[in-house]
Amino acid sequence: xxxxILLAELRHSPLRWAWPVLVAIDLFALFGRSDHxxxxxxxTSAAAQVPAFYLGPAMAALAAWTAARRRRENAGGxxxxxxxxxxxxxxxxxxxxxxxxxxxxxVGVIAAVAVTLPGGGTHFFWPGYVLLGLVVIVLCTGVxxxxxxxxxxxxxxxxxxxLVLFVLFSFFGFVPQGAEWGLGLMVVSGYPDVVTAAxxxxxxxxxALAVVLVAVAVGRRLRSTPGRxxxxxxxxxxxxxxxxxxVSVVGFATAGPVLQQRGxxxxxxxxxxxxxxxxxxxxxxxxxxxxxMSRRVAALPADLFTSPAAFHExxxxxxxxxxxxxxIREGEMWxxxxxxxxxxxxxxxxxxxxxxxxxxxxKRWAADMELISWLTARIAGGGKPPTVHGGPPxxxxxxxxxxxxxxxxxxxxxxxERLATIRETRCA
Amino acid sequence: MRSLGSAxxxxxxxxxxxxxxxxxxxxxxxxxxxxxSGLDLELGPGITGLxxxxxxxxxxxxxxxxTVTPPLEGEVHVLGEHVRSERTAxxxxxxxxxxxxxxxxxxxxxxxxxxxxxxxxxxxxxxxxAEATRTALRRVGLxxxxxxxxxxLSGGMIRRAGIAAAVVGSPALVLxxxxxVGLDPAQRLEFRELVRSLDGSAVVLSTHLVEDVAAVCExxxxxxxxxxxxxxxxxxxxxxxxxxAPGDTELERGYMAVLGAAxxxxxxxxxxxxx
Numbered sequence: 001x002x003x004x005i006l007l008a009e010l011r012h013s014p015l016r017w018a019w020p021v022l023v024a025i026d027l028f029a030l031f032g033r034s035d036h037x038x039x040x041x042x043x044t045s046a047a048a049q050v051p052a053f054y055l056g057p058a059m060a061a062l063a064a065w066t067a068a069r070r071r072r073e074n075a076g077g078x079x080x081x082x083x084x085x086x087x088x089x090x091x092x093x094x095x096x097x098x099x100x101x102x103x104x105x106x107v108g109v110i111a112a113v114a115v116t117l118p119g120g121g122t123h124f125f126w127p128g129y130v131l132l133g134l135v136v137i138v139l140c141t142g143v144x145x146x147x148x149x150x151x152x153x154x155x156x157x158x159x160x161x162x163l164v165l166f167v168l169f170s171f172f173g174f175v176p177q178g179a180e181w182g183l184g185l186m187v188v189s190g191y192p193d194v195v196t197a198a199x200x201x202x203x204x205x206x207x208a209l210a211v212v213l214v215a216v217a218v219g220r221r222l223r224s225t226p227g228r229x230x231x232x233x234x235x236x237x238x239x240x241x242x243x244x245x246x247v248s249v250v251g252f253a254t255a256g257p258v259l260q261q262r263g264x265x266x267x268x269x270x271x272x273x274x275x276x277x278x279x280x281x282x283x284x285x286x287x288x289x290x291x292x293m294s295r296r297v298a299a300l301p302a303d304l305f306t307s308p309a310a311f312h313e314x315x316x317x318x319x320x321x322x323x324x325x326x327x328i329r330e331g332e333m334w335x336x337x338x339x340x341x342x343x344x345x346x347x348x349x350x351x352x353x354x355x356x357x358x359x360x361x362x363k364r365w366a367a368d369m370e371l372i373s374w375l376t377a378r379i380a381g382g383g384k385p386p387t388v389h390g391g392p393p394x395x396x397x398x399x400x401x402x403x404x405x406x407x408x409x410x411x412x413x414x415x416x417e418r419l420a421t422i423r424e425t426r427c428a
Numbered sequence: 429m430r431s432l433g434s435a436x437x438x439x440x441x442x443x444x445x446x447x448x449x450x451x452x453x454x455x456x457x458x459x460x461x462x463x464x465s466g467l468d469l470e471l472g473p474g475i476t477g478l479x480x481x482x483x484x485x486x487x488x489x490x491x492x493x494x495t496v497t498p499p500l501e502g503e504v505h506v507l508g509e510h511v512r513s514e515r516t517a518x519x520x521x522x523x524x525x526x527x528x529x530x531x532x533x534x535x536x537x538x539x540x541x542x543x544x545x546x547x548x549x550x551x552x553x554x555x556x557x558a559e560a561t562r563t564a565l566r567r568v569g570l571x572x573x574x575x576x577x578x579x580x581l582s583g584g585m586i587r588r589a590g591i592a593a594a595v596v597g598s599p600a601l602v603l604x605x606x607x608x609v610g611l612d613p614a615q616r617l618e619f620r621e622l623v624r625s626l627d628g629s630a631v632v633l634s635t636h637l638v639e640d641v642a643a644v645c646e647x648x649x650x651x652x653x654x655x656x657x658x659x660x661x662x663x664x665x666x667x668x669x670x671x672x673a674p675g676d677t678e679l680e681r682g683y684m685a686v687l688g689a690a691x692x693x694x695x696x697x698x699x700x701x702x703x
Contacts, residue, residue: 005548012536070534077528078593080496083550084522089549188534233513 006092015100018062022425025058025158026051030108036331037112039119039285043331045126048189052105053169053186054132056282059101060138060144061162066097067148068157085139087237088218094145098212101137121284124354129187132258135201135208136173136185142167142211143179149215173196175259186237186256189330193315194259202247203255210248213241268399273298275342279328283313289333296379297340301412304419305375306347334380334388341375349419353427364425366394367418373400374415430579436640447472447508448601448630449493454502456485456492457654462500463656468594471601471630475623477641477662478634478684479652484493487529490603494526501520507600521552523592525629535579539570539589540579544591556597568622584615591619595626601687602631618645626655640682650686656687 008014029051037043039097072094079089114123147161169186185204218238221341225370250340269287276292277295297307314325324341324346355361369392377383383401384391392395403414447470455484463485467618471493480486491497492504495517504511506520535543544561552560565571568588573581581589587607604623608616610696616637623631623644634646642662650658650665658665662679671682673688 002548008537008541008545012534012538014536075530078533078546078549081494081521081524081526081528081550083518084549085518221545226494229511231495231514233515235514270441 002088006095009096010099013066013096015062015097015098017068021098021157022055022058023099023107025054026104026108027111030112030156034330040190040192040282040331041116041120041124042126042190042192042280042282044112044120044190045129048109049129049187051108051134052136054174055101055105056100056136056140056169057162059097060140060147060156060165062101063094063097063141063144064148064158065144065154066092067093067145068152068154069147069148071152080406085237087217088428090145090149094141094212096217097145098138098141101141102134105137119285120366121281126195128189128201129190131201132196135204136169137184137359138208142208142215145355146211146215146218150180166171174379175257191314191327192282193262193313194264196258196314197256197260200255200258203251204258206244207248207252210241210245214238214245217241242319247283250382256313261318261320262315264316268312269315270310274309275307277309278316280313280316284327284329286331286333286336291377292334292348292381293333293337293340296381297344300378301408301415304348304412304415305344307344308347311343329343330336332384337380338372338376340379341372344375344379345372348367349422353425356426356428360425364422367394367421369395370400371415371418371422373397374403374411374418377401377404378411441465443544446505450505451492452503453498454489454492454504456488456497456502457500458488462654467654467656469633469649469656471567472626473630473659474646475626475631475644476635477645477648478632478651479638479641479648479685481636484651485654486653487605490526490605490632490634491528492550493601493671494524494603495520496526523600525550525596525599525602527594527602527607529591529609531590533578535577537578538575539578539581539592540565540574541590543568543574543592543596547596549703550597550599552597560597563598564592567595567625568592569618583610584612585613587611587619588622591622594628596697598628600629602626602629603634604631605634606636607633608635608637616640638675638677638683642677644681650683652687654702691696 028066030047033047033050037047070335079086110160113125142163144158144161147157151157169338172181172183173185174182175184175187184200218235265281267281267303268278269281269284271287271291271294273291273294275294277294279286279290295360300307308324312325314321314327316325318327324343329335349368373392373395377400382404384397403411406414438572450470452468454464454469456464457463459616467489468560478486478489488497492499493506495504495506495511498517500510502682507523509516511517511520527663534545537545540561543564544557547557547560547564562571568591570585573585578589580585587610592606593606594604607619607623608619611619620640620643623633634641635641645662648658648660648662648665649656660670665686666678668685669678669680670673670685671681673681673685675681675684
């Protein structure tokens, strides 16, 4: 019968009017940001999770509003006199709120899967990031429900809760990178070299569950007149929920990073030509472009440039940093070309040293940067796309990129001059 | 101990019950001054009217009997079980149908879903909920309007839906707090018929309206200042009428006389209750 009550609540809940808005928010966050993730399963999973950044605070506001609205309507009087355990009643109401949030999120996930499915290859959907987004939504809904039960404010408390969570997530929600500090509840990108770690994911799931349990089991208003104690006895469920929350917080704090290095694949995806450009199997979408880059590297003047036998996408050889490899950041192949150019440059020039004079240092630096800029344009097959900003410092990129259109011998002469400058720099 | 209720017993779970609810030494209130002090009372099957002026403690008593508010002092027994914890209160609530004075409702619910939800809250067994809901709606005359949204109902209809929610599953004890407020005369007549039909339950009907008590109650309890001023039948209350007491009927004059009399003078009604 509880199922029927749930269905009735689901059918009648005012949140059914908010659901299309939630779906719209989700789809806008999914498709409005970028489309680089389409066709790459790891990125698709991460992209499907990104809307949780917005849906989470929105669900907190809606949960706070619905919980407070029940009190405001005085419908709590029936619940005060109910035989049904209070946590069960609250579970039904919170469950309905969650159902709307989770299904809105689910629509985005299904849409993400649907658009990646045709080109995503055999490596099916990564659940880790989607689960991370689900954790955020459940966590926020639990917080909102608890806030709503604590008062009757229909505007200030819900909006305040959403705002606090939004700011918290903006500053501290994401997986920390480098020296940054973060809660590790969200990711921006789903690089194929890392996966969500089971332990920390379990800790995050437990934390979300604990918040929900506290939200339904603890409450000063339910079944007691404000300022009056309720029936004597140990509130076992509430104490258990609080205990579980304490354990979950400790687990969350000590679980470690939510992302871990992925195992090296048995058969990375490599181009057929030398030098080989090797990718994670998930990056199949970029293989054709990698093949072209490989041919362009091979086509560099052999008497001037030396290329490694292979270029590897980060993590393919078990390394944890980009090092001599490359990242495909948000599908941007220009950056891949830059990484390859730097690697070719390193192989083709003597190791770095301090020049004897400042002038020589400056000249070498300029030659270095111009060469990298030219190599990048050559390997990328043309000028810089408008979506990429910045570049090697002090380089007139337009001029350098125009050289790519010149005959091969003109380019070789231009590059030879720069290489000579670098090679002839006297070390201190 | 003041015992109220008809002589006919009710049966719960195959056990014949004569005392549905019993309170002893009940002190209840919300601030420093108790609203009810040292009240002893026993209710059996039948319809008991709870009369009293505003602030007499009627709603407080009903909330206590409904186990919503734990007593500050004293004991509450429902169907022989001493209610002393959340667990025992929950067990008692399965047998208590309570209509709060100012009850809320989910406006977006249909009448049927609202009553079914209240049955679920009372833990009416799942197998019985559907039939119990239909029966309750039939009893209050809302069977034909069961699909209508609560927010679209008139005040009288909402009261009826509330009563259906209170009586769904045929609880042993039905507590109705000012159920006729806002009803027009025709609706009040219908309501009286409805209350008469609650056979098999102990019904406590809190009201300001002496004529409602006269029409449907077998017993009447007059509460004032948190103390019992009178217990007996409506006829016995009417016998208390004095010519100088205000009122249009003997019962009203009796009620006013009881309220106007000093507690010490109410020897026959104050027994067992601290007046």
